[in-house]
Amino acid sequence: MIVVENLVKSYQSNRVLHGIDHMQQRGEAVVLIGPSGCGKSTFLRCLNQLELPDAGRITIGEVTITAGQPARIAEEKDQQRQLRLRAGMVFQSFNLFPHLTVLDNVTSGPRIVKAMSKEDAETLGRELLGKVGLDNKSEAYPGQLSGGQQQRVAIARALAMQPEVMLFDEPTSALDPELREEVLKVMRSLVEDGMTMIVVTHEMQFAREVADRVLFFDAGRIAEQGPPEQVFSNPQHQRTREFLSRVTTR
């Protein structure tokens, strides 16, 4: 489903990702943990081409992008778009469109990118808003919602493109603690539905509960990975032990 081979990314002389390899099955939920600046967000953003990797190959479903190869521009852009259509993204700061209603936010992708009819898009949109528990807010503007509600709308907006993979970039970090649970609940239900997911998060409890596999990132490399009970209870790596003792005593 997802195959990443030797992914390399640098900012100027600073190498952020040192040749990441990763494989993921359909329906698998993977959680990325690690200290800030370890490259986990960059890895996620490379997957849907918000950051362009310097080298390596990314495959999602049937679409493969090889970085750093001179390609004909138009074809490269088309590949990039195809990849993005298969990967839905949820951001730390929601990034809803403030000038559109909640429903228009959710239907904007299908209508603009897939040229879906207004009725079809709205039927789909209302269904997804129901799924995230916000069917009564469809005519509201994002500015009128709480942070937790906004993030649920953002999840519905990403789902509206019917992606094969959902990417979450610290989806609860910008939220007050009492608002986090409503977002995590929606994410749990997605896991139950069998959605293929990669989640960057600091919510260790959530990782322990729902992840099929946990990846520990350190200094641009995957230092350790395995089922959550193994990584959390019996970490093999010195750096993993240090990180876990820091976050769990907090």
Added chain:
Amino acid sequence: MIKFGRCSLVISLVLIFLLVSGLTQLFAADTLVEVQKRGELLWGADAEGGAPYVYPDPQKPEQLIGFEHDLAEALAARLGVKARMVQNQWDQLIPALERGNFDIILNGLELTPEHRQQIAMSQPYYVYAEQIVKRKDTIGLARLEDLKGKPVGALSSTVAQRLLEQMGGTDLRIYPGNVESLRDLKARRIDAVVMDLPIALHYAKPDPELSFSGAPFAPGYYGIGVRKQDLQLLGALDQALSVLGRDKTLERIYRKYGLWDERQETLKDYRPEVVSDRKPVSTLREWPKYLPLLLRGAAVTVELSVLAMALAVVTGLVLVLVRLYAPVPLRWLARAYVEVIRGTPLLIQLFLIYYGLPEIGIRLNPFLAGIVGLGLNYAASESENYRAGIQSIPRGQTEAAQALGMNRWQTLRHVILPQALRVVIPPVTNDFIAMFKDSSIVSVITMVELTKVYGMLAMSTYDYIGLGLMTAAIYFALSYPASLLADRLEKSLSYDRR
């Protein structure tokens, strides 16, 4: 209370103005005494396109020459002082004299009853006549009447303008300078120019494309203008002129500039006719007569501003899109355009468009040239407004749109521009209101809009205050609704109502 406060402020300003101008008239000694004490005679004139009267020497541009320059030197010498020229726009010479910017006007000021009502005038020093100038290839137009139905140029507030207005029936264009009207004549924008003979002799006669049409007509006199209370100065000037006439100094000066003719022999026959004192005109009391004239000018201002702003808003959008999203060489071009337009005066841009473009075969009429000039100038400023607006939209908005699979144009069209629009409404409105006022600059390319109408009426009535208040009120009545409209638009586009 507030209403009363504003009203009394205006009244007290007017009172102070009247008081100060009254006091200076009461206590000022005759200017002749002051001139002698100062050792300098300040003479007001316009050297811009001022040949052969007074103009910068083409060989030594820092030095002035011209028959009036030489005459001023000769007059000052007779008074035992030095002469110094004070530059002043020609059609504003009389108000400037009354304000005390200089001692005398010596600059082709015609000895007309109108002028003699406003200021005192010396005996004449030159006999001029009017001359029709046409292109060499034009046939006919020998008499003033032949100009009916034709586009004709004249210098602002001259006898030529008055003659043409009195006759009526021509498409009259008023120019701020002499050079511009002849340029337009050669550019075929107009068919003839009526001008004072000395100007025609200097500028039109040597030009192979132009020729004199018919004989000079409507002769008249140039005299020196002084303030009405300066009787001693006037006497001294009259005496000096008589001496300069008798000892042939005048003839020598005029021959030097090729301006001597047999008409000058009649100078000594001049007898001033008696004119009654001018009645003060209150345009405010007679507003039904003046307001419609001002409103007709305001209509031109509105048309011009609205069309120019429409051009600016659209061109600015193209500019900013090119600058932010086009391939590199085009980006640089857009950037260079903005910098060049912002870094050069609007006046020069207008001159280049109106008088410069005909050289390469592009001939715009004044209205179109005004729209293009103002529009392209403001486009640079609008594109900067847009750029600020677009760049104020957080990066996350673009990323969210891209993550949904939108391409660059879809992102711009559906996500960035709708949000930027609201941000740019206030600065764009501000520019629109500024445009109302800036548009007065098109009077330099013969457009008659609100400010020009004000200037022309003020010059004939001398009621700068009454007309000024009326004109200001019209400008305000135009711009205030524009800002109300913008407020409403901004509110209706607001989306973060909580």
